[in-house]
Amino acid sequence: xxxxxxxxxxxxxxxxxxEIRERFDARVVALFxxxxxxxxxxxxxxxxxxxxxxxxxxxGARTLFDAEVGTDIPPHDRRVGYVPQDLALFPHLNVRRxxxxxxxxxxxVGQELDRVLALLELRPLLDRDVTALSGxxxxxxxxxxxxxxxxxxxxxxxxxxxxxxxxxxxxLPYLERIRDELTIPMVYVSHAEAEVRVIADWVVVxxxxxxxRSGAEL
Amino acid sequence: xxxxxxxxxxxxxxxxxxxxxxxxxxxxVAWLLARRRFPGRAVLETLVSLPLVLPPVATGLILLKLxxxxxxxxxxxxxxxxxxxFTWRAxxxxxxxxxxxxxxxxxxxxxxxxxxxxxxxxxxxxxxxARVFFSVSLPLARRGxxxxxxxxxxxxxxxxxxxILVAGALPSTRTIAVAxxxxxxxxxxxxxTTMLLVSATIAFGALxxxxxxxxxxx
Numbered sequence: 001x002x003x004x005x006x007x008x009x010x011x012x013x014x015x016x017x018x019e020i021r022e023r024f025d026a027r028v029v030a031l032f033x034x035x036x037x038x039x040x041x042x043x044x045x046x047x048x049x050x051x052x053x054x055x056x057x058x059x060g061a062r063t064l065f066d067a068e069v070g071t072d073i074p075p076h077d078r079r080v081g082y083v084p085q086d087l088a089l090f091p092h093l094n095v096r097r098x099x100x101x102x103x104x105x106x107x108x109v110g111q112e113l114d115r116v117l118a119l120l121e122l123r124p125l126l127d128r129d130v131t132a133l134s135g136x137x138x139x140x141x142x143x144x145x146x147x148x149x150x151x152x153x154x155x156x157x158x159x160x161x162x163x164x165x166x167x168x169x170x171x172l173p174y175l176e177r178i179r180d181e182l183t184i185p186m187v188y189v190s191h192a193e194a195e196v197r198v199i200a201d202w203v204v205v206x207x208x209x210x211x212x213r214s215g216a217e218l
Numbered sequence: 219x220x221x222x223x224x225x226x227x228x229x230x231x232x233x234x235x236x237x238x239x240x241x242x243x244x245x246x247v248a249w250l251l252a253r254r255r256f257p258g259r260a261v262l263e264t265l266v267s268l269p270l271v272l273p274p275v276a277t278g279l280i281l282l283k284l285x286x287x288x289x290x291x292x293x294x295x296x297x298x299x300x301x302x303x304f305t306w307r308a309x310x311x312x313x314x315x316x317x318x319x320x321x322x323x324x325x326x327x328x329x330x331x332x333x334x335x336x337x338x339x340x341x342x343x344x345x346x347x348a349r350v351f352f353s354v355s356l357p358l359a360r361r362g363x364x365x366x367x368x369x370x371x372x373x374x375x376x377x378x379x380x381x382i383l384v385a386g387a388l389p390s391t392r393t394i395a396v397a398x399x400x401x402x403x404x405x406x407x408x409x410x411t412t413m414l415l416v417s418a419t420i421a422f423g424a425l426x427x428x429x430x431x432x433x434x435x436x
Contacts, residue, residue: 047342075341076350088339092357101353102343149343 002026003185005153009055009065011041018042018209028179028186030200032193032218037206039189040085043155046187047082048075059153059185081146081184082155085162087138089130095141096126102149109148116144119181120174136167140174147178154178154186160195168195175199193218221397222409226416229393232306233374236313237321237367244318244370245363248325249355270319274379281312281384304386309393312380317370324369324432328362329355361431368428372421 002025011018018038031039044050046057046064051072057065059080064073081102089098099122103109117123120140125133130141139159146154159175160168172195179186179199190196196203196218205213247266251259269277285292285302295302302308332355340350356363378395385391387400394417401410 047338049338049342075338076344076346078342079344080342082339082342084335084339086335088333088335090336090340090354101340102345145343 003060006056006058009052011052016209020211024202026202028188028200029202030188030196031204032196033206038209040157043157047080048078079152080155081149081151083142083146085157087142095128098141099144099148116147119177120144135163136171139171154184157189222412225392225397232309233313233371236310236374237371240314240318240321240370244321245325248322249329252326252329266322267319269316278380278383308385309381309391312384313374313377316377316380317373320373321366321370324366325363328359332358365428365432368424372424375421
């Protein structure tokens with residue numbers, strides 16, 4: 001059962017204005033469009049790293065932001081698994097400590113860790129330094145770190161953009177496994193058409209801060 | 219010779235204690251100046267740097283007015299049976315106040331060099347602001363903080379003007395700088411020269427270490 005997501009917001013950055021008024025019932029919503037279309041700004045607004053001028057952001061029954069009633073949940077209480085384009089793996093922590101950074105302290109953490117490590121085939125890398133990983137490995141560590149925080153939604157910003165063709169083909173199946181095996185909704189930012197066709201079941205096409213098209217097909 | 223050893227070890231111990239005393243407020247102020255915009259920020263910045271430009275004796279006089287028995291702080295402490303002036307505690311306080319600006323400057327630079335992205339991502343993973351500080355900001359700024367602590371320690375070792383005003387030149391409060399002054403005043407040139415060499419050696423070592431820490435690779 002897909003989780004309803006409401007993204008209804010306006011954001012102004014200098015001369016650039018972003019407007020989106022969408023509600024989805026989909027497992028993976030792709031925000032598709034060229035650089036500068038406003039895709040990352042939307043993700044950052046959902047993560048609480050940017051404050052929209054107006055609007056409503058809801059994940060399931062939970063309101064993260066509502067300008068009208070003054071709701072603005074701080075980032076650490078939003079329960080979003082944000083994987084930014086630059087990944088931002090903590091350079092002073094090894095793979096294990098990065099992956100466990102957002103994990104709780106309950107009894108189920110070990111089981112959850114086993115599941116995520118198996119899903120992303122990360123067990124052999126656990127004691128490695130994150131600065132010594134390849135691009136694909138870094139990407140999987142960032143995904144595992146986000147998943148271990150038990151997010152209500154996964155926000156993936158161009159997760160394959162920094163990878164070359166071969167690596168991209170190797171990492172994409174991991175994203176499909178996350179989509180198919182976990183019940184976490186995803187907002188997936190990309191400007192690669194092929195990728196969006198494979199992963200998303202709803203596509204919002206953005207250009208210059210405006211929604212150009214929104215539907216099940218690209 | 220035993221006098222030289224006892225004065226030198228007393229000075230090093232007091233400077234080390236002063237460094238421990240200045241670290242929590244110094245690191246806190248450095249982080250505030252690096253990461254927050256708030257009313258009175260410029261005043262705080264100036265206030266912290268004031269001991270760098272004020273004559274040390276003037277700083278000592280301000281401290282004396284504050285911690286003397288009739289001073290606002292001294293009067294309160296006296297009610298609890300704590301006497302500061304002309305004790306080793308006054309030496310520590312004078313050293314801490316004089317070393318603080320150097321610690322704050324280096325630590326602030328350390329915090330400014332930390333990519334905010336790591337702090338933002340830590341927050342989205344559920345880390346409270348305090349946890350973000352202790353698990354991400356502080357470890358990533360550690361070189362600046364450590365270099366600042368060593369600079370503050372070096373400054374504390376050579377402290378004279380403020381120390382002599384609040385702690386005097388008593389046998390129980392005599393630091394290397396005060397001893398050099400006393401020996402020179404009383405014509406004990408050999409003892410003054412020995413003290414000078416000890417002082418220069420310790421300060422040289424601490425400064426070298428501070429520079430190496432600041433320049434070390436992340």
